[in-house]
Amino acid sequence: MPRCRRSLARWIPQMTSVVIVGASGFGRETLDVLEAMIAAGSDVEIAGVLDDGPSNINLERLADRGISYLGRIDDWIAHADVSVQYLVAIGNPVIRQMLCAKFDLAGFEPFTAIHPTAIIGSRFVTGAGSVVCSGAVISTNVQLGKHVHVNPVATIGHDSILQDYVSINPASVISGEVLVESYTLVGAKSIVLQGLTISEKCTIGAGAVVTKNVPSSKVAVGVPARWS
Template sequence: MYISKSAKLGKDVEYGYNVVIEDNVVIEDEVVIGHNVVVREGTVIKKGSVIGDNTVLGKRPFKAKSSATTEEKELLPLVIGEYVTIGANCVIYRGAVLNNFVFVGDLASIREDVEIGEFTIIGRGVTVENKTSIGRYVKIETEAYITAISTIEDYCFIAPEVTFTNDNFLGRTEERKKFFKGPTLKVGARIGANATILPGIVIGEDALVAAGTVVTKNVPPRKIYVGVPAKELRDVPSEQLLENQSFYKNL
């Protein structure tokens, strides 16, 4: 185990084997850190959080020469809120903020300039790319891909294998860099398994996109869209609307 002398450690912190804690890390009380965890410089882990085996916290991004969305800039330290759970083999970058009670499944990757709201669940193997905002009480299920420059508002649901995209030019021409934009999901929007959402698309409040759908145009609030390309099917049933759910809190 290596713990920097400049690290600030709270009470009743538990450590696994082979843990590395770098300079100026802050770990508050009652944190549990698994085996082979690396906590990079300046990272803050707040009270009661649990970090799974082989996870890396506060990684600095590497920039490929051809990358169009990764910036070379100084990033603020990673902040892990109170009572956050992070699974095994995750990589969470410097410059991210995970608010209280977030849950991150095994093998997830969360990039820089990402903020995730309270009580949100990031499922196993999910990738969240940079410059993305995720609200509170969101659920993103196994192996979903959230592209850079996306916005997901409160209470959204994203099923397994959903793919967000942000480049209508598929990597060709310099002109494309002016138009990079991921999808925006408004409050309560739901996306079915294996759906693909094209760049810049807005999915309206309480809208539902069915499994396997390819969304090429904006989806109005409270509508169900299906097919390739997506077409309107009908209204979302009233009993499924967010306002009629027992768990809903008007935030």
């Protein structure tokens, strides 16, 4: 009988415990993604949420949905089991990278979360720690780097590449064969036309239409998008 139990144990899937970093809007949207994955049968459990300065209203919102607030990031890292995986749900790409570096240095592994309602094309590749939200559409041969955020109902066209720590905000459209370099944030309902490159550390304003390549560290706004 003990031999039988050991044999069966090898077939029992291991539950992945995930902690979310960030109690604000995107943190709770990331909770939605994880809860939808769990409802769809993923072997995931939510350990709780970390935040160095959560507002009272966000703490109440977590409590209302039965999610534990686990305290400050450094305090938790100092005592937590490294088997828990992490998701940094902070919209600012630079801050996101700084926080990810803390977890990586301490030996934690990032978790990748994709909402079951996202439409994912063939030959899709994503780096660890990325989040793809509900209603997102990702076409064929798309590559996401590490810790990329694709917000609700955003569209990523065929053969596009989003490098590490890119944020694509809600309802944005990245056309085909676009390169979005690291640490760039694309604002809500903006459009990037086909074949363009948005260089690193750019911000594309909400509703902008990008019609030409954008140099690094620019803030591009308007229709068509302009920068100084």
